[in-house]
Amino acid sequence: MASKFQETSHFERDSPPGSIHGAGGDAPARNSDDGSSVDHVQEKPAAAVPLTKRQKVKRHCGRFKWWYLGVGLIILIILLPLIFTKIIPAITQDIVNSQKLPIKTGVLQVVSPTQLYVTLETELDTPLAATLDPATLFVYNKDTADYSPFINITLPKIHANHKTPVTVTNQTVSVTNHTELVKWFDRIFDQPETDLTVKGKATVRLGALHMQSNIDKTIKISSLNGLDGFSIASLRLIYPAMEDGTNIKGTLNLPNAGIITLGLGNLTFDLFSGDIKLGYIDIYDVTLPHGNNTRAFTGQLYLNELVPNLGAILDSQSKALADGNIQLRTTGNATRVNGVRIPYIEEVLNNKNLIATVPVIKLVSDVISSFSGNNVSLSELLGDTVGNSTFIEGLLGHWNSTSTNTNGTALPMKLGRSTPHGSRTIKAPATKSLLKMGLKLALAKL
Template sequence: MTSAFREDRSHFEASSPTTSVHGGRGDDGEGAATAPVRQSDDASSTDHVQEKEAAATPLTKKQKFKRHCGRFWWWYLIGAIVLLAILLPIIFLVIIPAIVQRILNDQTMPISGGQFIAVSPTKLNVSILTSLDSPLPARIDPMTLLLYNKDTPTFSPFVNVSLPELHIKGTTPLNIKNQIVTVTNETELISWFANVFDQPTVTLSTRGDPKIHLGALHTNGHLDKTVTVNSLNKLDGFSIQDLQLLMPARENGTNIQGTLNLPNWGTLDLGIGNLSLNLMSGDLRIGLITVYDVYLPRGNNIRYFNGELFLDTLFQNIGTILSTQGDALSGGNIQINATGNATVVNGEHIRFIETILNNRTVTSTTSVVKLASDLISSFTNGSQVSIPDILDEVFGNTTFIQEVLGNWNATKSNSTSTTKKRNLLASIPRSVRGPGALSLFKLGMKMTTGKF
């Protein structure tokens, strides 16, 4: 029993050496037993000191951000990929097109010049000077610009013009120059030209679909602008400047020539070829003149004309004519109206212009003294001749002319026995009869013959 116990004890001692009350493991293992404990205490102390030092020196925001990104960079990478996958389509398909469209909508495209010239019944020579303004440098591909009337319910362009490639940066001039275009809708063109003639200003609408490049990016836009330009305002200021009778008449019947003023108050120059005009006194047609190669830049335009004055109609209807001139003659003037008769380019009638001008009337008011002087100088060429003799030679009826002058003050008679000539004179209003009107006529003759 005893030996067994000892064996067990010795076994216990070998595997588990005794320790002292102070934690020693016996005499032989004291140093070895205590050495590891001391090393562990030193390491713990060092870590504790480092932690205290780290706690005493806080990280900067930049250091914290770098440490944060270093830990979670892959999360941010995934988030950036997802965000770009969402935003890029929105940027390219929504935001950039919206910016470009806003720039197009803000364009004013003021028209500062240009021309519309008829070259055939179906073609026009068109020039337009305008400008585009962009805060971003851009390139625009060649495109077609459609001209139309905005007041027409259905979009119906009347001509199309082509634009070349454009490079826009800031305010950039846009010059469409001398393009021969085909009339695509004559009815709409007539409607627009009618407003050009009748109104002081007219609107011109344009529409196109440009493809715009912003560097490497490109997008499609829609341009639809309406601008206001000055127009003809019924040729306000039209007047016959001078008039000369040709005696004898030329073989083609031409017996009158002179100059007239065709003012253009508009922004666009107009070319309409050879323009024939009816000369009217009231509703009575008393002549036909032609103005050649009519091209009307902005401002007054003095143009030569010639034609035929219907002298037989004029003197056979002297009473009717004088009756329609009552208001004008009371102020010492003669009023001559003109309406369109024909518009011809290269021997072809320009229907869309004739449709407009043949239904419009312009009025010229000329001093009786000046008109009489111009007409009489046609006969005399400044020489001392007898006016009744000239009238007798031209009209073959001196007696009638003398009767007109002698009966200027005649009162209206209801007697059926009154002669036809006296009835014509009696129908003239009192405002155009009397010594004043006769004096004006005599004054014109005296000025021409040098007796005044």
């Protein structure tokens, strides 16, 4: 009986449980579908929220930060020396090379045979702020095979930031190569544009950094262009001559097409007609800024030698006289500052020929006015018809003159007819006659 009871009790475990109050048989049975549904919801995991790119990068860096730090240190150890010794100096040198250094204006003033005063205005244009320590620039001719600077200029300390003016004021420089300076001044005189080539080293400071940069620059500057436009504006005879022999005075135009003002001291020029020396003129305290420059002169005309050489003088003027002009050739003789001669200027000017073309009418008028006591023109002295065909035809029809050949023999010559009535062109025979008349009037007063 006991065993049966135990077996029955064993199988009763599968029967529905009773209530806690012992009324197990009355409790409703739980639906099996509801139980399985509840178990399924509780076991399903929640959906993960996706990371943003920034979060991914942050997580990645966090995982590998020590690797990156080590690689970064290695790169810095390699690159820092390159940055400070190669890259920054190369950038600085490139900025220096890009500087045009245009010459805005300047002055070259002769002081002595071995010195000059120099004033220059230029500018720097830098993309960033920088400081340049004082630097010496050596000026040389780049086409000379051997590097041979002839002067040097010291730049002041410069704080550059974008466009920055740079001025060298009244700096005394020494001539270090006479031959090369003469060569450069010769180009200043002859050419419309001249090279100014400089070389040197500059210390450039960018904050606490500083590095050396090389300067090697050729700058174009406008120059004298052969004193194109040189002319004698007026010429007067002085009677009686002064004690030192001075017997002429006048004004001339010395044009400077360049931007550099030249201070050349006292200049002496010889006057020639062809190859015959007529005299000389002195021009004092010659300073030539840009543009036309009217300068007074005094001098001596060799009147005692003028008449014996009159035939040769007129022959040398035949082409100019055909156009009613006379040409005077001037060439340098001496250059002095404070009574001391300046060889590097003389060697340039003494090899140059400056041609001044003067109308014969003006020249004769100036000669006659020298003795009239006032500025009377030739037309006032000879009447209202001077210079036109009526006067010239009368002159050619009634005035016989002589021409002197090279051996001094006087040959009779009948002056030819002039151009048709109404023409104002004065031909060679008429201009020779006018020139002779003016000279005779002047010499008669001496």
